[in-house]
Amino acid sequence: MADPGWPGCAKGLKGVLLDLCGVLYDSGEGDGVAIPGSVEALKKLKTSDLKLRFCTNESQAARETFVAKLQRLAFDVSVSEVFSPAPAAVAALKDRRLRPHLLVCDGLLPEFDSVDKTNPNCVVIGDAAEKFSYQNLNEAFRVLLELEKPVLFALGQGKYYKEIDGLKLDVGVYMKALEYACDVKAEVFGKPSPVFFQSALSDMGLQPHEVLMIGDDLVNDVGGAQRCGIKGVQVRTGKYRPSDERHPTVMADGTVDNLAQAVDMILNHRH
Template identity: 40%
Template sequence: MTKAILFDISGVLHTDNQPISGAVDLIKRLRRQSIPMRFVTNTSRATCQSVLNELKQMGFDIKSDEVFTAPLAIKRLCQTKGYRPFCLIHPDLTPEFSDLEQSQPNAVIVTDAAYLFSYDNLNKAFSLIMNGAPLLGIGRNRFFKSEGQLQLDAGPFIQALEYASHVEAQIIGKPASSFFHEALTSLGMAATDVLMIGDDVASDVIGAVDAGLQACLVRTGKFLPEDEAEASAANAMIADSVVEAVNQAFDLDF
């Protein structure tokens, strides 16, 4: 039985800051019915506060403590471990890590860094890893969809560093079970009572199923038709949109 929902954000609630049809009203109705929700994302082009602000500007009724981002999880890990990271990250994400000591780096953080994925920056990361610095990745997402086009995400670059250094990255965001479990802890729910709705079959759907959650793949955002076979093999639901996904989960008609 579904008692709470984890929503991926980009591609599920909106695409290019345009809400998916019916999504804004859906969140309002779930709120009125007191259904617990968390909004989880591997986004690496915005701080946690920016994500919240953007969602509110689109009309979504979301509270600050309901947003879970992979960059924020990485930051918490650095603070706990005393890491001074070399941040190979997107410029828009820089404020999230600005209060961390970053001189004489002893760790490497890799998110979607866009044009900053230069040879010099990748080689600096490689050198640090070869000297013992842990490689911290936001996720293994291969690509994302923006402005109607698929674009490379952080995953391919993380894998390149792993291949070169023979070191396995510690993945902090989806599909890591620890990321899902952190959201579950905040909900106070058992994994089997929570539904994850996402557009990425690997990170959102299979990651959630591996962590013990229910999962639903939506045919919006980065969804590709060939993803359906993987979702079905994982016993996940498939829906045309987030609205239909919630309808299926709760047997409702929003």
């Protein structure tokens, strides 16, 4: 059977993966602001027969904290539905008996409470934002350079994201900086890592072709999903830029104005 493409694929869908920042809301001072129509769109999805998980590269705050923020913005989200990089990294740290030096926001520290951090033998870098000072980056660099075999974990590899007051550099930029400084290749947790998408699929009990990813990041959301066989649709909100629609290597299965439009198209094609 021919691939029905977007939005024809909606008929066969059994689940949807949603990015958070730039799809549900724009971050910034305080709680940020909901993107118009997204609260209602999420409600519609939740009352449909589609399974739903949230795949985010949020690494500034612990899950409990940012889920509470989303709830204050009137989004129906619970911690158990959210896949984020820090818990995936914590599992790998424990599995490989690694003791991290953390270059992350204070808000993310609770995710690492159960991890031994004495005498570090690796570095974990998240979206540390204002904590990306020259001094803090030097400290992480020195830990890596003193290791016989440097290990660098990155909580995502995004280039930038949009806050209310403009675009901000993301963790991937500082990951590249440390990679170059120390001749090391980071291990990326979160999108676009295939393992990350697969953990969400397996939690839903679905196959890649039964699921659609909706995000604002062409490379990490859409491209990452596509590499796993999941269709990817980009929204024209958040960090979307018109040049994304002529990107040299990644082409979205569909591009929509916002989450509200995506959800209406999906639900209309199912009836």
